[in-house]
Amino acid sequence: MVEPVKVPEPVKAPEPVKAPEPVKMVEPARMAEPRKAPEPVQVNTTPAGRMSVHIAAPPVVDGRRAEEVYREAEALAERKANAMAETRAREALGLDPNHQGARYLLAKVLYLQGRGSESYPLLTEGLQRSFDANMAKLFARILVEDGKDEAALGVLEQAGTQGGEPDAEMMALLAALYQRTNNHWKAIDLYEKLLEQNPARGTWWMGLGISLEKVNEPGAALQAYRNALSRGQLDAQLRKFIQDRVKALSG
DSSP states (O other), X not given: XXXXXXXXXXXXXXXXXXXXXXXXXXXXXXXXXXXXXXXXXXXXXXXXXXEEEEEOOOOOOOHHHHHHHHHHHHHHHHTTOHHHHHHHHHHHHHHOTTOHHHHHHHHXXXXXXXXXXXXXXXXXXXXXXXXXXXHHHHHHHHHHXXXXXXXXXXXXXXXXXXXXXXXHHHXXXXXXXXXXXXXXXXXXXXXXXXXXXXXXXXXHHHHHHHHHHHTTOHHHHHXXXXXXXXXXXXXXXXXXXXXXXXXXXXX
């Protein structure tokens, strides 16, 4: 017998598709307002380790008043009232940091009071601002007295490139520093130039003789020492030193 054909089950109708939810409109982003540049601030640390911040006000320059105070400081320094001159010079420099006269005077009275090392930052900044021969010579002398010959030499060499032809005082100081740092040929060159200008300076003849000895020129050194004795005014100690060198080179 033939099996009856099975009737397929009816296909279910598909469920209706849900309509998509409407897309919400996004508001356009607002442009950020330009930020203002911050004013300069200064941060300090208190002894307790906390930081305090305050706005740094631009310095007020009063050139006319600075000049008046500087003249007062100058008059006090001439009367050897160095402590009072220091106070007034500081005030003048505070009124006008560009006042080179006040800067030099302050450094000088500090030096005269035995506090030359306190003038290092004053003189360094002053020479960075503009060339000043007196400032350079003072700085070099202070450095030499503090045993800083190389630093003093650097100050004078730098000054020589900034201020044109150095004066005789600067050249003599530079020659002495070349000698102290064993740059004897440079010292000889400067002493010879100085003696062309003024052959009556015994100390320059002595300096020339010392450097000539160091470069093994005993004959020229002996003549330089003899010139020192005959042409220049020397104190007793220097005269004795030169006489001893003459004897040593003559024998």
